[in-house]
Amino acid sequence: ITFFFFFTVFSSCNNESVHKHYRIGVSQCSGGYWREKQNNEMLRELLLHDDATMELLCAVDNGKKQIEDIQYFIDNKVDILLVSPHDTTALSDIIGKAYDNGIPVVLFDRTINSEKYSAFVGGDNTKVGLLMAAYVATKLKSQGGKVLEITGDMQTSPAMQRHKGFISGLSNSSNIEVVASVDAGWLGPHTSEATDSLLRLHPDVDVIVAHSDYMASEAKKVADKLYPDNDYIFVGADGFGSPGLGVEAVEKGLLNATAIYPTGGEEIIQTALKILRREKFDRQTLLPSYLVSTPQEATLLINMDHAINSEVERV
Numbered sequence: 385i386t387f388f389f390f391f392t393v394f395s396s397c398n399n400e401s402v403h404k405h406y407r408i409g410v411s412q413c414s415g416g417y418w419r420e421k422q423n424n425e426m427l428r429e430l431l432l433h434d435d436a437t438m439e440l441l442c443a444v445d446n447g448k449k450q451i452e453d454i455q456y457f458i459d460n461k462v463d464i465l466l467v468s469p470h471d472t473t474a475l476s477d478i479i480g481k482a483y484d485n486g487i488p489v490v491l492f493d494r495t496i497n498s499e500k501y502s503a504f505v506g507g508d509n510t511k512v513g514l515l516m517a518a519y520v521a522t523k524l525k526s527q528g529g530k531v532l533e534i535t536g537d538m539q540t541s542p543a544m545q546r547h548k549g550f551i552s553g554l555s556n557s558s559n560i561e562v563v564a565s566v567d568a569g570w571l572g573p574h575t576s577e578a579t580d581s582l583l584r585l586h587p588d589v590d591v592i593v594a595h596s597d598y599m600a601s602e603a604k605k606v607a608d609k610l611y612p613d614n615d616y617i618f619v620g621a622d623g624f625g626s627p628g629l630g631v632e633a634v635e636k637g638l639l640n641a642t643a644i645y646p647t648g649g650e651e652i653i654q655t656a657l658k659i660l661r662r663e664k665f666d667r668q669t670l671l672p673s674y675l676v677s678t679p680q681e682a683t684l685l686i687n688m689d690h691a692i693n694s695e696v697e698r699v
């Protein structure tokens with residue numbers, strides 16, 4: 385199935401001779417709530433500017449489709465390309481091709497194995513891993529313990545960096561053992577399968593750390609079925625990944641903690657516009673991450689998010 389998202393924001397200024405009208409091509413690697421939030425933030429930010437329109441294509445986790453999507457934007461000679469690449473290797477060539485064709489490229493959320501891009505805007509995944517490690521170290525304190533790490537697709541930069549941050553964050557805790565790090569590809573069924581076999585093998589783990597809230601919740605379902613009286617600690621990442629997950633799960637006591645991974649839609653568009661308008665821009669914008677590990681913190685954050693959303697809707 386091919387999904388096709390098409391958004392345009394029409395310029396209120398028709399006088400091309402006064403204002404240049406920029407066409408922004410956005411290539412999303414995946415769908416889902418977290419990315420919808422990001423897309424909406426980009427659109428909202430664009431509404432504040434009258435010199436740009438944006439068209440968005442979603443590759444629904446299909447690297448081949450994303451290559452076609454980017455080729456479409458090259459053929460259509462967009463003024464700038466914004467890409468969240470599906471993985472680090474397969475997308476490098478086509479992104480390099482756009483860049484070599486003179487199209488500035490802003491990578492967001494995920495990176496590639498090449499320097500052929502103009503700027504990167506996204507969450508700090510190494511920090512996400514470090515935050516998870518610090519939480520685990522605090523929870524297990526002096527008695528130590530065992531940890532299961534369920535990673536995202538290790539061909540994608542967030543999973544690689546979260547893993548690296550997590551392992552390095554535990555390097556000083558010799559009494560904490562990561563009994564397995566397994567690649568569940570950001571996917572629910574892989575997570576369930578991996579959790580089931582690993583928990584049968586290591587029923588005595590103390591903590592299950594997953595690279596996304598979705599995977600953490602899927603792992604918890606399996607653990608609760610397998611060992612209904614378990615007191616495993618569950619840690620996820622993303623924060624606002626989907627209703628009922630992330631901070632909402634922390635609020636309900638289903639997850640013990642989540643590392644907030646900001647979507648940063650506004651910052652992505654702001655960087656793109658600076659490049660288009662030939663203003664000074666940062667090549668690397670790392671958005672801050674922080675841990676939410678109590679129901680009270682989660683409630684506060686949910687209320688703040690609601691307040692911001694209703695304020696935006698009123699404007």
Ligand code: FRU
Nearest residue numbers: 414418493542570596622645
């Ligand atoms: C959403 C997602 C998130 C993760 C991000 C990493 O599509 O899978 O769960 O944080 O992508 O790129």
